Amino acid sequence: MKRARIIYNPTSGRELFKKELPEVLQRLEQAGYETSAHATKSAGDAIEAARAAVERNFDIVIAAGGDGTINEVINGIAEQPSRPKVGVIPVGTTNDFARALSIPRNIHKAVDIIIGGNTKAIDVGKVNNEYFMNIAGGGKLTELSYEVPSRLKTVLGQLAYYLKGMEMLPSLRPIKVQIEYDGKWFEDEIMLFLVSNTNSVGGFEKLAPTAALDDGLFDLLILRKANLAEFVRVASLALRGAHLEDDLIFYTKANRVKVHSNEKMQLNIDGEYGGLLPGEFVNLYQHIEYFVPQQES
Numbered sequence: 001m002k003r004a005r006i007i008y009n010p011t012s013g014r015e016l017f018k019k020e021l022p023e024v025l026q027r028l029e030q031a032g033y034e035t036s037a038h039a040t041k042s043a044g045d046a047i048e049a050a051r052a053a054v055e056r057n058f059d060i061v062i063a064a065g066g067d068g069t070i071n072e073v074i075n076g077i078a079e080q081p082s083r084p085k086v087g088v089i090p091v092g093t094t095n096d097f098a099r100a101l102s103i104p105r106n107i108h109k110a111v112d113i114i115i116g117g118n119t120k121a122i123d124v125g126k127v128n129n130e131y132f133m134n135i136a137g138g139g140k141l142t143e144l145s146y147e148v149p150s151r152l153k154t155v156l157g158q159l160a161y162y163l164k165g166m167e168m169l170p171s172l173r174p175i176k177v178q179i180e181y182d183g184k185w186f187e188d189e190i191m192l193f194l195v196s197n198t199n200s201v202g203g204f205e206k207l208a209p210t211a212a213l214d215d216g217l218f219d220l221l222i223l224r225k226a227n228l229a230e231f232v233r234v235a236s237l238a239l240r241g242a243h244l245e246d247d248l249i250f251y252t253k254a255n256r257v258k259v260h261s262n263e264k265m266q267l268n269i270d271g272e273y274g275g276l277l278p279g280e281f282v283n284l285y286q287h288i289e290y291f292v293p294q295q296e297s
């Protein structure tokens with residue numbers, strides 16, 4: 001019999017998962033998985049739990065939570081030479097990654113996908129010593145995702161970022177960076193850069209419209225130095241996915257990206273604070289296999 005380990009965040013989203021757990025366990029058992037569950041106790045616990053699940057040779061690991069929980073599970077698994085398949089049950093406030101995989105927010109429909117057994121190998125991003133599934137970046141504006149409280153994100157969605165962004169605009173200033181991407185160079189004053197594996201970030205559904213999850217490449221998106229009016233113009237273009245042609249945008253694909261600056265710049269990794277520059281980003285080609293709906297394969 002195959003073995004499955006569920007790692008769930010009991011505080012995620014509206015805390016609905018716990019109530020469904022007995023039924024989820026029963027359904028996985030019926031589908032042929034001997035299944036056990038671990039409730040995370042604090043930040044970072046899902047990394048340890050995922051690491052332990054790999055050591056204990058579980059065939060699959062199921063992350064139930066929001067993007068934060070999935071990110072931690074991936075950080076526990078990605079560094080291992082032999083990696084279990086990963087199931088995702090999106091019960092968080094932000095579920096950008098599940099959306100990118102077309103996994104529905106309904107708990108039992110997400111379980112159906114795992115039981116269905118269809119998998120797809122997907123790229124994993126690595127920056128310095130951390131892994132990410134969605135996006136990493138730097139610049140004042142990328143701090144938005146942890147400045148916007150998750151309750152506000154749930155209620156207001158895109159608008160929450162917009163309002164917070166407006167509040168931050170006066171404090172935005174360009175930073176001179178040197179970026180090496182696949183042996184080529186970019187040097188300029190920029191407002192922000194994004195290194196993206198998926199196409200949707202914090203309500204901007206079309207930020208990196210051509211990003212593919214399994215091509216071994218990041219989409220590198222840079223916003224050059226901009227004044228307030230230019231900034232507002234590019235932001236409104238970005239909401240429609242029409243920003244790539246703008247002169248203030250630099251957009252390319254790359255497997256490796258190194259970012260350096262003489263000034264201080266914070267990194268943001270999957271929506272959380274990720275230390276300071278320099279950052280060395282590597283795209284790990286089809287590094288983890290996820291359960292996805294049939295049409296996604």
Ligand SMILES: Nc1ncnc2c1ncn2[C@@H]1O[C@H](COP(=O)(O)OP(=O)(O)OP(=O)(O)O)[C@@H](O)[C@H]1O
Pocket residue numbers: 009010011012013014040041042043044045064065066067068069070072091092093094095150
């Ligand atoms: N028992 C716990 N108590 C408090 N925090 C926890 C616990 N377990 C995990 N966490 C932390 O909660 C963070 C957010 O979790 P997750 O992404 O699953 O939920 P969320 O509802 O989408 O939250 P948010 O949108 O605020 O990130 C995780 O990154 C993790 O570090």
